[in-house]
Structures are given as structure tokens and as C-alpha cells.
Amino acid sequence: MENVFFLMFGPQEWIIILIIVLLLFGGSKIPQLMKGLGQGVKEFNNAKKGVEEETKQ
Template sequence: MGKIGFTEILIILVIILLLFGGKKIPELMKGLGTGIKEFKSAAKDDQPAASKKEEEQKQ
């Protein structure tokens, strides 16, 4: 398979626009951004806990 070009990305965006409509897309992007922020903060918070478990296992 080749790389995804500009034409393919444009076709995908048009299909998304047709499926969800112009008014729903900003809401979807806001929800996606919020989800990514929560995932990053949860991953950051979990990292020290994982290192503590590793230290306990070494001892």
C-alpha cells in the first residue's frame, strides 16, 4: 500500500462532513481534544506509580 495523499485525505474529510454535518464536527473535535487531554494526564499520573511498583519489586 502506498502513502495517503492529499486526494485521499480530502475524500475522507468530505465523507465525514456528509455523515456528521457541519454543526456536529466542532462538537466531535472538542470531545476528541478533551479525551486526549484526559488520556495524557492519566498516563502522566500513572507513570510515577509504575516506577514505585518497579522499585518495590527490585527490593
């Protein structure tokens, strides 16, 4: 279910999205954006695991 989002877009769409992101933020800001995105995903997954563990008990 987590990978469903990535199946919605083909390679051409991802290339267009990457070009738009580069134009909007520039190359120097992208590592910061990806770091923030990664931290957000990590926090979300941790919260999801916590809720799943609580519901099992």
C-alpha cells in the same frame, strides 16, 4: 510513537476522511465532535502521565 498514526495516512486519505465526516455529521456538528475528541485525548494523556509517575516511584 504518538505521531505514528498520522504517518500512516497521506494527504489524499485525510481529505477523503474529512469529506466522509462532513457528509455523515454535517458542518454544524464537527466543532462538537472535535471538542469531545480533544477532551478525550487530554484525559488519556493525563492518565498516561499519572501511570508513568506511579511506575517511577
